[in-house]
Amino acid sequence: MIFLTKYIIITGGVVSSIGKGITSASIGRILRSYGLKVGAIKIDPYLNRDSGTLNPYQHGEVFVTYDGMECDLDLGHYERFLDVELPGVSNITTGKVYQSVIDKERKGEFLGACVQIIPHITDEIKSMVRKTSGIEDYDVVLIELGGTVGDIESQPFLEALRQLRNEEGHDNVMFVHVTFIPYLNAAGEFKTKPTQHSTKELRSTGINPDMIVCRSQEPIDEDFKRKIAHFCDVAPNAVVNAPDAPSIYEIPLTLANEDVGKFVADRINLDVDNESADLDQWKTTVKSLQKQDPVVTIAIIGKYIELEDSYISIRESLLHAAAEVGVKLDLKYISSDIDELNQNELKSLDGILIPGGFGERGVEGKLDAVEYAIVNELPIFGICLGMHSMVIQYARRNNMEDANSTEFNKDTNFPVIDLMEEQKKIKDMGGTMRLGSYDCKLIVDTKAYNSYNSKSVPNDEKQIEERHRHRYEFNNEFKDKLQEAGLVISGVSPDDFLVEIVELPDHPWFLGCQFHPEFKSRPNKAHPLFVSFMDAAAKYSKNNK
Structure with missing residues (x-):
């Protein structure tokens, strides 16, 4: 036929x-x-x-x-x-x-x-x-x-x-x-x-x-x-x-x-x-996307904010999550490419999202945002470079003062983010990228596991599949030291080698993922990580306003 x-x-x-x-x-x-x-x-x-x-x-x-x-x-x-x-x-x-x-x-x-x-x-x-x-x-x-x-x-x-x-x-x-x-x-x-x-x-x-x-x-x-x-x-x-x-x-x-x-x-x-x-x-x-209250204010803190289409999937994913949680999203764009973030502007937020990106420009602003979120217990979600920023800043807070990614400082004493050895020999732009869907094993009784199992993954399922686009990875040489300092690794590749998700257990919502969950969110099926983040931001808003 x-x-x-x-x-x-x-x-x-x-x-x-x-x-x-x-x-x-x-x-x-x-x-x-x-x-x-x-x-x-x-x-x-x-x-x-x-x-x-x-x-x-x-x-x-x-x-x-x-x-x-x-x-x-x-x-x-x-x-x-x-x-x-x-x-x-x-x-x-x-x-x-x-x-x-x-x-x-x-x-x-x-x-x-x-x-x-x-x-x-x-x-x-x-x-x-x-x-x-x-x-x-x-x-x-x-x-x-x-x-x-x-x-x-x-x-x-x-x-x-x-x-x-x-x-x-x-x-x-x-x-x-x-x-x-x-x-x-x-x-x-x-x-x-x-x-x-x-x-x-x-x-x-x-x-x-x-x-x-x-x-x-x-x-x-x-x-x-x-x-x-x-x-x-x-x-x-x-x-x-x-x-x-x-x-x-x-x-x-x-x-x-x-x-x-x-x-x-x-x-x-x-x-x-x-x-x-x-x-x-x-x-x-x-109809669910048209809800007018309560209002939850989230900021995307990145370096391409002049063109909103630079973060279009993240914006839509936040809208999907807001509809599912039953709140109205008030989305702000804050440039990380400045000397110092406006503290008063940060005080008006209910949550921070740090998106992915490439290059050193704007990174210090993202690190400042991570520090603010830790100190003020403000819900924060890091995606790709956003996760890297969270790991770097947490390392700096725990006796690794010049911790960095080798993307930004090849001579750092604490390269907590680095290229994998097999990637370092590849010269073509894009050749070092990890692209497309990869499996991720969730660690039970973590915020990441609970986020997925509350919505789209059956309770007996501990593995998810998410899309990637990045070159640099969590450096396993510092895994033990960061875990001893309190960082929880809540998602890893099936062979336990690559770190996919990190979080802090004693924070209202501090989670970073190596992958890009925004690519799988749908208006009628919001991504579970975005839903969990939005729910935490809504609770923060209710308790602080």
């Missing part, structure tokens, strides 16, 4: 950062409500092979898949909205495509042919799309093309996707074009021209959009939709409005109210009952 996957291709027009990823994920959430198996692909037209070496200020956070691929942050949206785990091949980049084609050319696979954009590059793009589609036998695969229609780097992808439609058949592929509808205060009206021009640009590539999703600051009316339909040559019910919303998780409900599910199902002949869509659970989730 030949399994036939349907494709929904999402392009963007007018401006970048328009919300294609959220639109794609929302359409996917609606299709999942029919009981369909939905996958997603993000195409990034940059030449980097992956997102691993990109500065967070350039591209936001780096999302890591279970199989260890460093990807665009939109993969995180897809996983959270669809409640799936996507493979690394779900992120296609220009770098991956060209590298694959050149490798084939070097091996002589093209039999001496002149390698060209068409057919070799476009064929490779289609091959990558189909490979991803076949991994899980998806009913529907969403394909989001990054950038804006008209960008020169997107042209080979648009051509490949046009060919994909012709090869797979009109009834199996549809195009959704996401555009921006500006409102001119001086004129007192929305304007359709940018959408008209963007759609014309897309049609010049041989692609006619089947649906146009209009992003706007405020809702647009039916007359305005009909005008867009007329000038952009689509059906009136194919023009959908997605105005700004208080929460991204409301967008699936907005699109569902516009009958997007029915339109998509009819357009690509999905074998579903339009009455069977069940978004009740999603509605309950959205």
Whole structure:
């Protein structure tokens, strides 16, 4: 039996950062409500092979898949909205495509042919799309093309996707074009021209959009939709409005109210009952995210705070946890890249989260935050470099005055954080990384064990699986000394060699983990460590306000 996957291709027009990823994920959430198996692909037209070496200020956070691929942050949206785990091949980049084609050319696979954009590059793009589609036998695969229609780097992808439609058949592929509808205060009206021009640009590539999703600051009316339909040559019910919303998780409900599910199902002949869509659970989730009190104030203390997308998965995980605990999150961003943290600002907090990162800049500010949390018994959660900061500061408090990571000081007398010996010989950027899912053994009767067993892990389960992205590890040479000083190692690799979680038993909530739990949190299934942390912060808030 030949399994036939349907494709929904999402392009963007007018401006970048328009919300294609959220639109794609929302359409996917609606299709999942029919009981369909939905996958997603993000195409990034940059030449980097992956997102691993990109500065967070350039591209936001780096999302890591279970199989260890460093990807665009939109993969995180897809996983959270669809409640799936996507493979690394779900992120296609220009770098991956060209590298694959050149490798084939070097091996002589093209039999001496002149390698060209068409057919070799476009064929490779289609091959990558189909490979991803076949991994899980998806009913529907969403394909989001990054950038804006008209960008020169997107042209080979648009051509490949046009060919994909012709090869797979009109009834199996549809195009959704996401555009921006500006409102001119001086004129007192929305304007359709940018959408008209963007759609014309897309049609010049041989692609006619089947649906146009209009992003706007405020809702647009039916007359305005009909005008867009007329000038952009689509059906009136194919023009959908997605105005700004208080929460991204409301967008699936907005699109569902516009009958997007029915339109998509009819357009690509999905074998579903339009009455069977069940978004009740999603509605309950959205409602829980709208709680207004009590307020719990958490600060992310890091060095990339100017761009909130640098910590987007952490932000969303905190929101998920707040909803589960039944509180409203008041999230602050505090720069660690300063001479001294503002003590008055720290006094207003109910919890501190120190995120991951690379490089020495901002580390001393993170260490100051750890010290404040210890002295004032303020709940604190450290992730990756955040855990390193907790270990370093705790060591300094216990007769290891210049304790440090060799990432920051190779000559420290107390390298409590260090590269493993087998990593030191690797020179390529990324080659020393521990990436993807690894098992972690929980130590019974610890805060970590109790956190997991209270929610998502059966009580007789002592092993979890979490995603990693780091180079440096807890240095086992100092394990005994730090444990004697009171540090509890509550999670280790199955062979007992690598330290995964540390905590302090006599502190309200002092826990650091080597892995990145934020990558597995879902709006309807908050990560247990975030829930436990938020619960501790809520109790701190209640007792201190």
